[in-house]
Amino acid sequence: MDAKTGMVLGFNGVHPFSKVDISDRASVQELLRTLLDPLEPFFSPNKARVRCPGGTAVRFDLSASDVEGIARPLWGLACLLAGGGEYHGTEWWVEGLKSGTDPENPEYWGYPHDNDQRMVEMCPLGFALAVAPVFWDNLTEKERSNVETWLGNSINEKNMPNTNWLWFRVFANLGLKKNGGKFSQDRLDSDIKHLDTFYRGDGWSNDGPEGIHQMDYYSSSFAIHFLQLLYAKIAGDEDPERAAEFRSRAQQVALDLAHYYDEEGRSIPFGRSVGYRFAMVSFWGALAYAGVELPAPLTWGMVKGIVLRHLRWWQTQHAIWSPSGTLTIGYSYPNMYMAENYNSPGSPYWACLSFICLAVPADHPFWTSEEESQWGHIPSVKALKHPGHIMSNLGGHCMLLSSGQACSYPMKGTHAKYGGFAYSSAYGYSVPPGLFSLEQYALASQLGLSDDGGEYWKTRRLSEYAAIEERDGKPVLVSDWRPFPDVKIRTVLVPPEEATPNWHLRIHRIEAGREVMTADGAFAICNENSTDGRYLDLYDAETGEGTSPKIIGNYDLNTPAGWAKGSEGAFAASKGAVGIRSLEDKVERSANLVNADPNSNLIENRTVIPTLQHTVKSGERVWYVSAIYAKPSGEGVPKRSYLDGWNAPPTIPGWLKAEMAS
Template identity: 50%
Template sequence: MPPTHPFAANPLKTKADLQQACISLLAPLAAHTSPGGARIRLGFTGTHYDEVAAQLEGFSRPLWGLSALLAGGYPADQFPEAENWRRGLESGTDPAGEEFWGYSRAKDQRMVEMAAIGYSLAIAPEQLWAPLSDKGKKDLAEWLGAINDKEMPDTNWLWFRVFANLGLAKVGAPHSDERMKADLDHLDTFYLGDGWSRDGPEGVRQLDYYSSSYAIHYAQLVYSKLAADSDPKRCAEYRARGSRFAVDFVHYFDEQGRAIPFGRSMTYRFAMAAFWGALAFADVQPPAPLSWGVIKGLLLRNLRWWSKQEIFNADGTMPIGFVFPNMYMTENYNSPGSPYWCMKAFIPLSLPETHPFWASPEEPYPQSLPLTVALDHPSHIVTRLGGHTFLLSSGQACHYPLRHTAEKYGKFAYSSAFGFCVPTGSFELEQHAADSMLALSDDGAGERWRVRRIALDARIEVDDGVPVLRSGWKPWPDVEVETWLYPPSARAPNWHWRVHRLKTGRKLQGADGGFAIYGQEKSGRALPPFLPETGEGRIEGGVGALAASSAGVSAVLDMSPSHPRTGTVVNVDANANIMATRSVLPTLMSHHEPGDEVWLVTAVFAIPSKEGAEGAPDGWLKAWEVPPALPPSVKARVH
C-alpha cells in the first residue's frame, strides 16, 4: 500500500493546515515538471486540444493555489518548488525557447490557462512578476496580450480574457482596458437575476458549477476586490450578486460538506466549494442566516470530505475522476492536469489570520434554512429531507455536444450521497446505467435505450402548497412523455414521487430507475437476495425493487393506477457511477403497445448511511414495507 497522502491526514481546520494541504498537492508535481518549468505532464490521455496546451494546463492550474499561498505571506523559501513556476513563466513565453507554449489562436485552450496566470500576477506580483527578467516580463505580457484580438466562445471563457488583462494592468504592463470593458459588458448580459447567471447568452439553460464556483461567480467576486478602485459600480453589483447567490447556493451542500454532483467537470472536485472562499476574498458580509463561521465550515468540511476519498495516485498526484480514478465520466477537454482547477478552493490562503474568515470559529450547517426550496432560475427543487441533500431537476441542457450530456443535466434527481451514473456503452440497461431517469426502448430486445436530454417547457408549479417540477419530452415524433416531480414531505421524508403521462404510437419497453447505490455486501461480494438479519441484499419482482448495502438503501415502488410494472435490480456496469465503483440500480420495467396512453407513478425510496456508519439507520425496513399514501394532488392528477 502506498503511504497515506499528507492531504488525507490533514485536519484542515486552520490557515496553517490549509497552507500545508496546498503544498501537499503542489509538491508531487515537481517530478513531472519539464527542465524549464513551463510544462507539467501528468499522464498520457488525450484531449480535443494539443499536447502542449495540455501540459500548459498542468502548469497553470496549480497557480490558483500557489499564488494564494504566496500572497498570504507563506515564505517562498519554505517551498522551494515554487521557483519552478516562476521559471516556467519565462520559459513558457519565450518564443525562441524549447518550452514555448505558442501564442493563442481562436478558441484556444491557452486562453483558459491565461486566467490562472493573470490572477496570479494580480494577487502575488512581488513573488511571481517582480523576479522576472526584463525580457521575461516583456514576453509574458505579449503572450497574455495575444488573447485580445482572438475569437472566444460566448461563455464563461470571456472571464479568462478579463483576468489576462487584469493581471497585466496590476503589474503595469501593456493591456486593453477597452477589451476588458467590452467583455465585462457582454458577460453581464448572462445575468438572470437573484444572483444567478447562465453560462452563455439568451437561450442557454445551463446553470451548473460554472455559474458559481468554477468560473462566473468566482470571477465576479475576485474582480470585485481587485478592480474596486477602477470599476467601483460594477464591483459593488458583483458583490451584491454574490451575497444574494450565497443564500441559494448553500442548499447544494449537506451537513457532511458534500456538494451535490450535477453537470459537467466533476473532476474539478473541491472547486465545487470554491465560491465560499471567493466570497471571503471579496470581503462580502455573509447574508443571514449565513455567517463567517458558516462560510468557513462550508469550505473546510468540503475539503475534509474530499480528503477521505480515493483521489490520489501512488506518486501523490491527482488522477482524472471523481471520488476514484474514472475516465467514463470525463469530458473531451479533461487532460491529466485538469483536476487541478480544484486549487481555486485555496483562495482564502491569501487572507490574513485576522480576516473574519479565519478569526471566526467554524460553525455547522445552518439548521434554520428551509428543508426544501424551489429555485426557479436553475429549475431545481432542492431538499435535505430523507438523510441526504438532493435536487430534482428539469430544464437544463448543455448547448453544445458534450459527452454524457443527458446524464449530467437531464436526470430527474441528483444526490450528494448517491452521485449519478454515466453510460459505459450503448448495449442494454447495464451499460446505459439510467439512474433517476425514464429510459425507453423500441427495438423489441431492450438493447438500445433513449433517455431525456432536452426537457420541454420545464417549469416549477405549486400543487397544494408543494413545489412541483413539470416538463415534457419527445423521444420520438410519435411518443410524448410529460413528467411531474414531487419532493419528499416531512411525513414521508424518505420518499419522493415522479408521475409520467406516456402516449406512444409505437411498441416500447420502459425502465424507470431510482438512485444507483453501492452494490456489494460487507464481504465484498455481490449483493445476495435480501437477508433481514444482515440488513443487506436485494429485493426484486412484484411491483418494487430494493437494494440495501453499507451505503444505505435505494428502492422504487410502482404506484401506477392501471398499468402495473415489475421491479428489478440492474447490475450497473462497473465504474458507471461517479461515487461507487460497483453499483446496482432498482428499476421498474414496463411494456407499452401502440396507442397506449398511460399514467406511470413511481415512488422513489432512499436512505443513505450516516457519516461514520454503515447501512441505513434502524427502522428503515418498516418504512419501506409501509409506504405512504400518494399525495392528494397526485391522486387527483392520475385518477
C-alpha cells in the first residue's frame, strides 16, 4: 500500500484484511491494523479529522461526519493499546485529540448542540482516555483543559435522545474521571439510573423507554450491554454493586444471544445499523474483558469460536471495501438503500467495537481455550420472551421469527428491518429500492397488500398485539396488524421442527374491508448461476441451479410460463434453495418468482424472491397457510441436495385445522 495515495483494489484485488490467518491474539491484532492502515491518507493536516471516501451526506454536518471518521476507529486502537499492543499510527490520534478540542485550531470539532452527533463520538474518546494512558499523558495542562471543556462541560449541558445515547455521556465523564479531570459525577449517576429504566428483565434492555419495543443489536453488542460490561470493568472497584448487576445481566442474556450466530460465523441480520458489520459480536469479547463468569453450558472456547468464526466470515466478503481500502456503507457490498440517515462514510468503523477482545489479557481462557461451537449444547429452538423472537438452528442456518418490534420512528426500510416475519443468517433481509411494483418493494419474508392494482404495497410495521403463545405445548408467534384501517390480519409464525428442518409455517387470517392484492414472499436468494453469472433459468437437475416456474419481469407479468399453482409453489436454487408453497385448500393462490430490483438485499446484490399471490375481495375473510422452504449452501452440502426436502412440506397442524374450522 502507498501511504500517500492509499491502496487501490483493482479487478483481482484482495484486501489485506482477508489475508490474515486468524488463529490467535496476535493475528487479531494484525487484522485490526489492516483496518487502520488505509485511513492514513484521509487524515486532515492537523490530524483532527478523517474524511473517508464516499462523499455521501447524512442528517448532521460534515464536521461531525469527520469526527466520526477519527473517533470510531479509536474503539479498535484503544482496545489494542489497552491490551499491550502497538500501532505505528497511534500519534495520529493523539494529535487529532489535541487539535480537535482546541478552539483556536482550524480543525476544532466545535461544541455540540442538543442531540448532536458529536456526543456519540465522545464515547470512544472517553473509553480511550480511560484505558490507554498515552492519550492523557501526552497532553499539556492547557490541552487537558481543552479536553475537559469539550468532552465534559459541553455534553453535560445538552439534551440527548432518550436511548442508548445516554451511555455515551457516561463514558465521556468516565474517561475524564479516570484521569483526574473535571467531570460530573451527578450527571454520570443520573444517566445510569435513567438507563436502568430501559431494563426489561432476564438480562434484556430495551433501546428506549416504555412504549418502544426495540431490542436489536443496540441492546447487546452495539451499545447497551457492551457499555454496561465496559463500565463494570473500568468503574467496578468504585461502583461494585452496579458492576455486579451488569455482569449478572450479561450472564442471563448470553444464553439467549448465543442463538444469533451460526456454525459458519454468520450473525442474523436484524434491525437497524447492521452496516456496523462485525460489531455484532462485540458483546462476547466484552464478557471476557469484564471478567464475567460464563453460565453453563457456555465455555470460553464457545465464546472464542463465536468471535473468531464471525471475523473469518467477514474476511470472505470481499466487496465491503472501497478501492482505497476503507469500509463502505452497506453490508456484504456497498448499499445506500439499506443505510440509515445517520450513516456517514466513517460510520461503518463502529465495527471496531469487535476488537474489545484485544484488551483481554493473553492468558485469559478466551485466548487460551480451543475454539468450540455452542450448537449441540444449547437448544435448537428457543422462544425469547423479551425481544419477541423464536430462534431456530435447523436446516443449515440460524433463523429468528419476529413479531411486535418496531423502531421508534419510521426510518428508511423500517418495515423490512423490524416487521419481517423471518430473518436468516444465510439469506439476510431485503429493503425497498423504490416505491412501485413488487420488484422494487422486494418483499422478502413479508406479506404485502395493495389496494391500487399492485403499484403501492403495505406491509406489517406496527402490531396491535404481539406475543409468544403455545400451540400443542410448542411456541408460536402471534401478531395482529392492519395494513389499512379496514383490513385486519392475524399472523401466526411456526418455527421448524426436526422432522421438517428446512420449513417454517406462516399463517395469515385476513379480514378485508376493501379489495386487496396480496403477495407473500419467501427468503430472497442469489439470482445468478455459477457458470456465467447470468440470471437463473428454469431448474436444471444436472447443475442443481435454476427456478420453477420461470422468472418473469415486471414487463411480462402475463406470461403463463411464469406462474404455477400455489400448492405447487415456487422455488429458486443457486446458493442453496428457497421456496414457498400454499397448504390451504379453500383458496387458490398463484406462485411466481419476483425478480427483485438489484441491491435490495443485504447479502446478495441480485436476488429473486419466490412469492405467492392472490386477491381478496371486499368483505371476504380468508386463511392463508404458507410453507417456506430454506436450505442454504455450505461445506459438505451437495448442490443436488438443495431441494431434497422440497417435495415433503409439513402438514397443517391439528390445532390450526381446529382454529380455521372455528
